[in-house]
Amino acid sequence: MFKYCGYAGQVLEVDLTRLKAIPKPLDAVLVRGYLGGAGFCSRVLYDEIGPRTRPLGPENVLIIATGPLTGTLFPQASRHVVAAKSPLTDIWGEAHAAGHWGAELKFAGFDAIIVRGRSPKPVYLWIDDGRVEIRSARGLWGKDVYEADEMLREEVGDGWCTKMLYIGQAGENLVRFAAVMNDLDRAAARTGMGAVMGSKRLKAIAVRGSKDIPIADDRGYMELMDELRVKMLADPFTQGRADYGTPSLVELMNEIGRLPTRNYETGVFEHAEEIGGKLIRRKYLVKPRADFACLQRCGRYTCVPAGPYAYIGGSPEYETLSCVGSKCGISNVESILYAHHLCNRYGIDTCSLGGTIAWAMECYERGILTDEETGGIELKFGNHEAMVKLVGMIAFREGFGDLLAEGSYRAAQKIGRGSKKYVMAIKKQEIAGQDGRAQKSMGLGNATAARGADHLYAFPVLDEVGFEKAIKERFGARYLPEIGEKLNPRYKGLMVKECEDFAVVVESVGVCKYGTMIPPTFYYRDVLRALNATTGMGLTERELRRTGERIVNLNRMFNVRHGIRRRDDTLPERLLKEPSPEGPPKGHVVELDYMLDEYYRLRGWDPKTGLPAPKKLRALGLDFTIKHLPKRGRPSR
Numbered sequence: 001m002f003k004y005c006g007y008a009g010q011v012l013e014v015d016l017t018r019l020k021a022i023p024k025p026l027d028a029v030l031v032r033g034y035l036g037g038a039g040f041c042s043r044v045l046y047d048e049i050g051p052r053t054r055p056l057g058p059e060n061v062l063i064i065a066t067g068p069l070t071g072t073l074f075p076q077a078s079r080h081v082v083a084a085k086s087p088l089t090d091i092w093g094e095a096h097a098a099g100h101w102g103a104e105l106k107f108a109g110f111d112a113i114i115v116r117g118r119s120p121k122p123v124y125l126w127i128d129d130g131r132v133e134i135r136s137a138r139g140l141w142g143k144d145v146y147e148a149d150e151m152l153r154e155e156v157g158d159g160w161c162t163k164m165l166y167i168g169q170a171g172e173n174l175v176r177f178a179a180v181m182n183d184l185d186r187a188a189a190r191t192g193m194g195a196v197m198g199s200k201r202l203k204a205i206a207v208r209g210s211k212d213i214p215i216a217d218d219r220g221y222m223e224l225m226d227e228l229r230v231k232m233l234a235d236p237f238t239q240g241r242a243d244y245g246t247p248s249l250v251e252l253m254n255e256i257g258r259l260p261t262r263n264y265e266t267g268v269f270e271h272a273e274e275i276g277g278k279l280i281r282r283k284y285l286v287k288p289r290a291d292f293a294c295l296q297r298c299g300r301y302t303c304v305p306a307g308p309y310a311y312i313g314g315s316p317e318y319e320t321l322s323c324v325g326s327k328c329g330i331s332n333v334e335s336i337l338y339a340h341h342l343c344n345r346y347g348i349d350t351c352s353l354g355g356t357i358a359w360a361m362e363c364y365e366r367g368i369l370t371d372e373e374t375g376g377i378e379l380k381f382g383n384h385e386a387m388v389k390l391v392g393m394i395a396f397r398e399g400f401g402d403l404l405a406e407g408s409y410r411a412a413q414k415i416g417r418g419s420k421k422y423v424m425a426i427k428k429q430e431i432a433g434q435d436g437r438a439q440k441s442m443g444l445g446n447a448t449a450a451r452g453a454d455h456l457y458a459f460p461v462l463d464e465v466g467f468e469k470a471i472k473e474r475f476g477a478r479y480l481p482e483i484g485e486k487l488n489p490r491y492k493g494l495m496v497k498e499c500e501d502f503a504v505v506v507e508s509v510g511v512c513k514y515g516t517m518i519p520p521t522f523y524y525r526d527v528l529r530a531l532n533a534t535t536g537m538g539l540t541e542r543e544l545r546r547t548g549e550r551i552v553n554l555n556r557m558f559n560v561r562h563g564i565r566r567r568d569d570t571l572p573e574r575l576l577k578e579p580s581p582e583g584p585p586k587g588h589v590v591e592l593d594y595m596l597d598e599y600y601r602l603r604g605w606d607p608k609t610g611l612p613a614p615k616k617l618r619a620l621g622l623d624f625t626i627k628h629l630p631k632r633g634r635p636s637r
Contacts, residue, residue: 003028005216006068006534007036012110012132014125016200017058017117021125021132026111032537033621037067038094039508039551040112041083046558046625055087055192056174056199058118064105064165064205065112067510071103071213071292073225074530075232075522076512078102078292086191088176088352088407089428089452091559093196095180095188096456098291098299098512101207104163108209115200124204126156129211137203144168144345145181152206162208168347170395171198175405177352177430181344185314186291189349191429191451216536224533228526232295235521241298241514242288248277249318250326256486257583258438260431261326262381263358264424264574267435268583271331275321279333286312296514302337309338309388316340316350322433323354328361329381339388346395352407355430357390359408362422368415375399424572427452427564436571436590437580439463439486443590445496447569448599450555458499459517460492487584489591493598501548508551550620553612556605557625566610569596
């Protein structure tokens with residue numbers, strides 16, 4: 001039996017080249033140092049992936065991992081992580097998803113799946129209570145997610161008890177921002193993990209399990225879970241999330257000038273209320289939906305009953321409404337809902353999709369792209385018919401969609417003619433629905449994130465929600481006057497550093513960031529109590545904090561081996577030099593250098609190069625990475 005409770009105790013190692021799947025014991029030392037989920041992926045991939053690894057080659061390694069709280073009664077314990085070297089960014093690749101699949105994997109007896117090699121033909125994995133088969137996916141290849149789900153259920157003969165993870169045609173066609181989907185409309189969307197899965201010719205992983213998850217503290221566990229449940233239900237945001245989900249953020253972000261509009265020309269969209277949460281709830285909501293152990297139910301089912309954009313299915317989150325909507329100047333909400341539905345079926349990251357189309361629209365309006373190059377598509381801001389058409393063209397790499405399937409960074413490299421100036425990406429990944437000129441912490445968090453543009457790697461929302469108690473608890477009262485100001489760059493390095501460390505702990509234990517990132521809901525103390533009651537590890541808060549810091553530094557060293565330095569922790573010129581034209585941030589740019597200096601100092605990284613200091617790496621138990629620091633420019637301390 002595995003040393004710690006809360007884990008299934010096994011990892012499934014799959015060699016697709018040889019078509020073999022072998023269960024192996026989970027490494028207790030690895031668990032103690034990295035917990036699971038994102039941390040597990042960080043260490044395994046650091047050991048196995050190098051600069052010469054081709055993201056879409058058979059030598060890339062794909063990991064899908066759960067955490068010790070995944071599948072337990074801890075509120076929001078639904079998450080799994082998908083990681084590999086990214087085909088979009090060529091550096092650290094990581095995506096997360098909720099739903100029910102991650103919990104089912106643990107019920108089937110596995111904490112993680114490590115996939116190596118490439119199958120000679122399309123296959124899928126069938127995992128049934130610890131028994132594993134690699135089956136032909138010949139009939140599934142070429143099918144969208146909804147079609148594959150139906151066919152798989154018929155083949156395994158188990159109705160809705162089996163949980164499915166799969167790629168659509170975008171993954172099969174190696175679209176660089178293809179997503180890995182599960183439970184029909186939950187997406188591990190960012191960094192192109194669907195393309196990695198497609199490159200391995202792995203169509204799906206079907207899982208069914210009935211095994212128990214052992215709990216260390218049988219006597220106190222239920223009492224603690226009841227306490228945390230009451231605390232979550234008392235959260236002032238819980239009812240709002242159940243009523244509106246994250247689409248309600250459209251109106252809020254627009255009010256503070258952070259809603260990216262027309263490729264970040266501004267952070268204010270004059271049609272925000274036409275695509276926001278209130279309208280969607282009133283006209284299109286079918287019902288809220290919950291992921292495993294979720295009390296907040298921010299997922300939704302929506303329906304457009306008639307017309308060219310008719311559908312019924314999962315509803316978009318805020319990021320989709322901003323990226324496919326305001327960022328493209330689109331106010332036709334039915335077209336946004338339908339485009340999101342298509343992205344779920346084809347398996348596409350809506351953030352990179354919207355960012356790439358918005359780039360193309362600005363280039364078209366500026367005369368950089370011509371009708372001949374777009375295939376006659378009039379790519380003007382607000383053209384919702386063009387946007388919807390491009391979703392399918394990108395998924396199938398048809399015509400102009402073949403270029404856009406490479407992402408805006410690579411498309412601009414091919415087009416040239418000054419188009420790179422309008423790429424709103426960081427480390428080759430498109431920024432999601434965040435204009436950093438309106439919230440400086442988001443600007444810094446996007447710049448430093450290990451997987452490229454990523455507001456969730458740090459999720460620095462303390463200055464957004466205005467919780468005075470949260471700021472005092474985490475940073476102390478002396479920072480309160482300035483750290484709570486969205487437009488003040490002071491102390492944002494402190495906020496982002498602390499939030500990155502905690503956020504990666506959240507992704508490593510397998511729970512959702514909603515409800516865990518902001519006191520008075522769950523912070524280190526609550527996560528620690530649940531973790532110890534579940535696993536019996538006996539961790540201290542200091543150890544848990546150090547674990548988060550260790551994982552962030554290991555991700556940084558992964559990227560350092562791939563050439564990432566301070567020069568790469570930057571933002572598009574528009575956010576650095578073009579003042580926001582309206583709203584609360586009018587006249588503001590992102591003072592990135594000022595915030596980076598503070599961030600690097602607190603991290604123990606060299607301020608000139610962005611390289612972690614050997615002293616810091618040794619203190620975190622990362623001695624094995626020091627040999628990968630470049631000799632020239634290596635920090636001395």
